[in-house]
Amino acid sequence: MxxxxxxxLAGSGGQGLILAGIILAEAAGLYDxxxxxxxxxxxxxxxxxxxKAEVVISDEEIDYPKAIQPDVLLAMNQKSLDTYxxxxxxxxxxxxxxxxxxxxxxxxxxxxxxTRIARELGKEMAANIVALGALATLSGxxxxxxxxxxxxARVPPGTAELNKKALAAGIAAARKYLKKSATNxxx
Amino acid sequence: MxxxxxxxLAGSGGQGLILAGIILAEAAGLYDxxxxxxxxxxxxxxxxxxxKAEVVISDEEIDYPKAIQPDVLLAMNQKSLDTYxxxxxxxxxxxxxxxxxxxxxxxxxxxxxxTRIARELGKEMAANIVALGALATLSGxxxxxxxxxxxxARVPPGTAELNKKALAAGIAAARKYLKKSATNxxx
Numbered sequence: 001m002x003x004x005x006x007x008x009l010a011g012s013g014g015q016g017l018i019l020a021g022i023i024l025a026e027a028a029g030l031y032d033x034x035x036x037x038x039x040x041x042x043x044x045x046x047x048x049x050x051x052k053a054e055v056v057i058s059d060e061e062i063d064y065p066k067a068i069q070p071d072v073l074l075a076m077n078q079k080s081l082d083t084y085x086x087x088x089x090x091x092x093x094x095x096x097x098x099x100x101x102x103x104x105x106x107x108x109x110x111x112x113x114x115t116r117i118a119r120e121l122g123k124e125m126a127a128n129i130v131a132l133g134a135l136a137t138l139s140g141x142x143x144x145x146x147x148x149x150x151x152x153a154r155v156p157p158g159t160a161e162l163n164k165k166a167l168a169a170g171i172a173a174a175r176k177y178l179k180k181s182a183t184n185x186x187x
Numbered sequence: 188m189x190x191x192x193x194x195x196l197a198g199s200g201g202q203g204l205i206l207a208g209i210i211l212a213e214a215a216g217l218y219d220x221x222x223x224x225x226x227x228x229x230x231x232x233x234x235x236x237x238x239k240a241e242v243v244i245s246d247e248e249i250d251y252p253k254a255i256q257p258d259v260l261l262a263m264n265q266k267s268l269d270t271y272x273x274x275x276x277x278x279x280x281x282x283x284x285x286x287x288x289x290x291x292x293x294x295x296x297x298x299x300x301x302t303r304i305a306r307e308l309g310k311e312m313a314a315n316i317v318a319l320g321a322l323a324t325l326s327g328x329x330x331x332x333x334x335x336x337x338x339x340a341r342v343p344p345g346t347a348e349l350n351k352k353a354l355a356a357g358i359a360a361a362r363k364y365l366k367k368s369a370t371n372x373x374x
Contacts, residue, residue, distance in 0.1 A: 026229065034229075042212060
């Protein structure tokens with residue numbers, strides 16, 4: 001991984017992106033031993049129901065804690081994709097919740113129905129954890145072991161089993177995507 | 188309040204300061220309608236069990252999201268007080284948990300036993316909410332109404348009653364302090 005790695009998580013309020021940002025930051029900072037800054041901003045936009053969290057991971061101390069040109073954009077709805085796509089690094093990873101994002105940009109995206117997967121597990125609110133599993137698998141930003149530890153340390157008591165399943169489902173969906181894209185390249 | 192108002196919350200991991208930072212940021216950003224940046228940093232220090240969250244509140248868009256010279260320092264233990272005191276603005280508000288902080292600097296501090304108060308309410312982990320009640324009362328950084336809304340939106344289900352009591356206890360302790368210091372000034 002490069003010295004500085006920037007991740008932006010965007011969607012609507014209630015999709016659990018602030019918690020997702022904290023879990024990602026704790027996975028990298030407390031368990032992977034990196035320097036991490038985790039930021040969320042609120043302003044007039046937030047009152048419209050938008051939510052955004054950023055995580056900057058580095059091997060060195062971090063001077064500027066906000067994402068400048070994200071390496072990863074997780075867009076949990078169409079509006080956040082439309083708003084933030086232009087900031088993404090040209091070869092960056094675009095990950096979208098296919099449950100809500102219907103217009104994929106011409107440059108492509110990894111589209112996985114995080115919310116539908118979480119619903120099928122019995123709890124729509126776990127979509128953020130499904131997304132984290134996929135994001136970590138595809139980006140390598142944090143180790144899966146640290147992510148799992150961080151998830152279990154932060155989710156509400158009594159939801160550990162559900163969240164373990166959500167994480168595993170996200171990892172499986174991402175692996176399925178990787179396998180499929182490898183096959184596409186070969187044939 | 189000045190255009191830019193900086194708050195640093197510091198203590199040990201497990202004292203709930205990251206959640207406290209988010210609650211404070213949401214009170215200011217979602218309910219008081221301010222611009223807010225909320226940051227937490229992790230690095231080698233975090234592995235030693237230290238925890239720090241920062242909230243910057245402004246009437247205008249925020250360029251630099253980290254605290255430069257905090258207007259408020261909440262120190263939940265002695266080590267965090269010793270580490271961060273020198274950054275505090277000369278006329279800034281120093282608020283310490285008197286349960287754990289025994290050496291108050293010569294320049295003074297508002298010392299309230301947040302953890303002991305929370306313990307007496309039956310849940311030591313609510314010390315962060317007691318502290319938020321006092322911090323908001325003494326600093327005016329967020330309105331008490333917005334703080335209450337933000338607390339109830341973020342604490343785990345089933346803990347609303349306890350956290351309402353914790354918030355009220357923090358507000359009462361701060362008001363008692365204000366009354367006492369007013370009396371001291373008059374006589």
